[in-house]
Amino acid sequence: MVPEGDLSRPFPIRTRGAVLLALLGAGVWAFLHLDMSFGQLVPNEGGLDIAKKFFGRAFSPAFASEASSVPPGTPPLLILSLQALKTTVIYAAAAMSLSLLLGLVLGFFASTAWWTGDPVGGRTWFARTIAPAVYGATRLLTGFMRSIHEVLWALLLLAAFGITPLAAVIAIAIPYGGTLAKIFSEMIDEADRRPADALRAAGASGVQIYFFGLVPRALPDMLAYAFYRFECALRSSAVLGFFGFATVGREVEQSFNSNNYGEVWTHLYVLMAVIILFDAWSGQLRKRFVA
Amino acid sequence: MSVAANHTEARIAELKRSRPRSRFLRFSLGCFVALLVASWFVGDFAWRDAFSARRAENLDRFLGDMRPWPLREATPDGMVVKPWDWAVVADWTEERLEEGVSGLDTEGGTEAAIGTLAISVLAIVLAALGSLVFCWFAARNVATPQPFAPSAAPPGPLARWSWRVVVAGTRLVLIVLRALPEYIIAYLLMSMLGSPAWPAVLALAIHNTGILGRLNAETVENVERKPLVALRALGAGRAKIAVIGIWPAIMPRFLLYFFYRWETCVREATVLGILHLASLGWLIDEARSSGPKYDEMVFYILLGSLLVIGGDLVSAVARRLVRRAS
Numbered sequence: 001m002v003p004e005g006d007l008s009r010p011f012p013i014r015t016r017g018a019v020l021l022a023l024l025g026a027g028v029w030a031f032l033h034l035d036m037s038f039g040q041l042v043p044n045e046g047g048l049d050i051a052k053k054f055f056g057r058a059f060s061p062a063f064a065s066e067a068s069s070v071p072p073g074t075p076p077l078l079i080l081s082l083q084a085l086k087t088t089v090i091y092a093a094a095a096m097s098l099s100l101l102l103g104l105v106l107g108f109f110a111s112t113a114w115w116t117g118d119p120v121g122g123r124t125w126f127a128r129t130i131a132p133a134v135y136g137a138t139r140l141l142t143g144f145m146r147s148i149h150e151v152l153w154a155l156l157l158l159a160a161f162g163i164t165p166l167a168a169v170i171a172i173a174i175p176y177g178g179t180l181a182k183i184f185s186e187m188i189d190e191a192d193r194r195p196a197d198a199l200r201a202a203g204a205s206g207v208q209i210y211f212f213g214l215v216p217r218a219l220p221d222m223l224a225y226a227f228y229r230f231e232c233a234l235r236s237s238a239v240l241g242f243f244g245f246a247t248v249g250r251e252v253e254q255s256f257n258s259n260n261y262g263e264v265w266t267h268l269y270v271l272m273a274v275i276i277l278f279d280a281w282s283g284q285l286r287k288r289f290v291a
Numbered sequence: 292m293s294v295a296a297n298h299t300e301a302r303i304a305e306l307k308r309s310r311p312r313s314r315f316l317r318f319s320l321g322c323f324v325a326l327l328v329a330s331w332f333v334g335d336f337a338w339r340d341a342f343s344a345r346r347a348e349n350l351d352r353f354l355g356d357m358r359p360w361p362l363r364e365a366t367p368d369g370m371v372v373k374p375w376d377w378a379v380v381a382d383w384t385e386e387r388l389e390e391g392v393s394g395l396d397t398e399g400g401t402e403a404a405i406g407t408l409a410i411s412v413l414a415i416v417l418a419a420l421g422s423l424v425f426c427w428f429a430a431r432n433v434a435t436p437q438p439f440a441p442s443a444a445p446p447g448p449l450a451r452w453s454w455r456v457v458v459a460g461t462r463l464v465l466i467v468l469r470a471l472p473e474y475i476i477a478y479l480l481m482s483m484l485g486s487p488a489w490p491a492v493l494a495l496a497i498h499n500t501g502i503l504g505r506l507n508a509e510t511v512e513n514v515e516r517k518p519l520v521a522l523r524a525l526g527a528g529r530a531k532i533a534v535i536g537i538w539p540a541i542m543p544r545f546l547l548y549f550f551y552r553w554e555t556c557v558r559e560a561t562v563l564g565i566l567h568l569a570s571l572g573w574l575i576d577e578a579r580s581s582g583p584k585y586d587e588m589v590f591y592i593l594l595g596s597l598l599v600i601g602g603d604l605v606s607a608v609a610r611r612l613v614r615r616a617s
């Protein structure tokens with residue numbers, strides 16, 4: 001989902017086969033290392049039974065609760081499903097707004113555009129010492145934020161604070177903030193430099209060039225990417241339901257555990273509908289605005 | 292005001308009028324911002340509870356528990372901290388890497404890390420193969436009645452529409468494959484497949500087939516048309532054009548996307564172990580649910596973080612090599 005520059009020339013023929021063989025070889029190594037066999041793909045009797053019952057309901061999702069006894073006061077299944085969806089979307093949106101803030105701020109420091117500045121004149125003392133240090137430290141920080149999965153951040157925050165909605169939001173916001181910072185900084189660094197050069201010629205400072213020359217150019221890219229990340233955040237938020245938060249994952253787990261497979265499909269379809277909507281939306285944005 | 296200044300202002304106004312504007316972009320941005328802001332008002336985040344004294348106590352206890360257990364002692368008066376001793380920490384680290392979670396029969400950290408890596412590698416190779424099956428049928432320039440025909444009689448409506456159905460159907464399959472998160476797919480497969488590795492591998496492979504299939508289809512659609520038209524004029528059919536004309540041209544980007552998605556596979560694979568599949572997540576969850584041993588849980592999370600950073604570096608180097616070679 002990241003622009004990767006011009007790659008119009010074909011891959012050199014001689015190395016092509018070697019690269020592909022190496023990748024396939026890596027796959028074979030992994031297969032052997034994991035002691036896997038294709039025989040394991042055939043489920044045992046119990047598994048086969050579950051598979052039949054589960055996939056048998058794929059086209060007949062439940063519209064009412066399938067539990068044998070429903071505690072009084074429980075909302076109808078569809079309401080329950082939509083409530084979980086609402087929570088999923090809210091957590092994802094709140095997390096996204098935090099990670100956008102993190103991404104924009106850290107993305108500034110993680111880009112080279114604001115301090116490598118003038119290619120003709122020499123660099124100032126600031127651009128030779130402090131700026132690269134800040135840049136390097138930011139890159140390390142965002143790398144660390146990204147390297148821990150949002151579910152693991154959630155486990156850490158749950159252990160530290162106990163269960164609270166904010167834990168889910170922050171757990172998603174930390175790695176996503178790191179990712180957005182990285183991608184935003186790359187998009188800005190790779191944006192068309194001509195407006196920036198014009199501003200520099202007019203006497204603008206590095207920071208001014210950054211905000212008025214480079215950011216506007218990269219903005220459509222950044223928005224399309226943020227949309228795509230929001231779609232990812234919806235998935236992450238849904239998964240956090242498996243860890244006690246009130247999102248779609250919790251409904252999926254509960255229904256699956258009580259063998260109410262029709263309900264599982266209902267929850268899955270509700271989640272998929274929203275994700276596909278944002279997938280298509282971000283696809284349109286990309287198609288129209290990202291070269 | 293002088294004439295020159297007037298002229299400048301007129302020119303600026305003209306430039307401003309002619310700047311690129313898009314209703315769709317503005318509409319999307321507006322909706323997005325509104326949704327993000329609304330979430331804070333609609334959602335109930337229990338602010339008062341989140342900053343209560345109970346939470347602070349909990350945090351305090353957690354920070355104490357993060358210290359490796361040989362460096363602290365539980366006494367009736369509470370936790371007593373022993374001085375930091377690198378030799379003890381080194382022993383403790385070695386034990387975690389070789390024996391796993393203390394007091395439990397798990398695999399060691401090193402083994403689990405390699406298992407995590409293997410899951411991610413196998414998953415991305417399967418996903419790449421899967422995407423190479425789908426991408427041709429989702430690319431509008433290939434999946435069409437007369438691909439790259441220089442000049443041909445327009446195809447009949449039946450041929451046109453059946454190819455359109457193929458494209459739309461393939462895209463729908465890809466979008467469904469990538470819609471569900473890996474964790475949920477793995478969770479559903481887990482009870483059906485007894486083995487510990489397949490559910491994780493398949494879950495990652497299914498999700499990434501959907502993503503790589505879409506990305507590769509886009510690459511195929513953007514391949515320069517002229518050489519392919521020439522191939523067609525020489526008599527090459529659809530399959531031949533794909534193999535000798537398109538595949539070499541898309542390979543650099545195919546590899547870039549391959550490594551880009553592999554990075555995320557490593558990250559995901561660390562987590563899938565929580566479902567008791569053969570990865571680091573298993574140790575993380577065992578440490579969390581026995582005790583809880585937060586010192587060991589944090590250790591394995593950091594081990595996973597190292598693995599992911601290593602994967603990112605390998606991927607960055609590989610992508611640079613690909614870019615240089617092409």
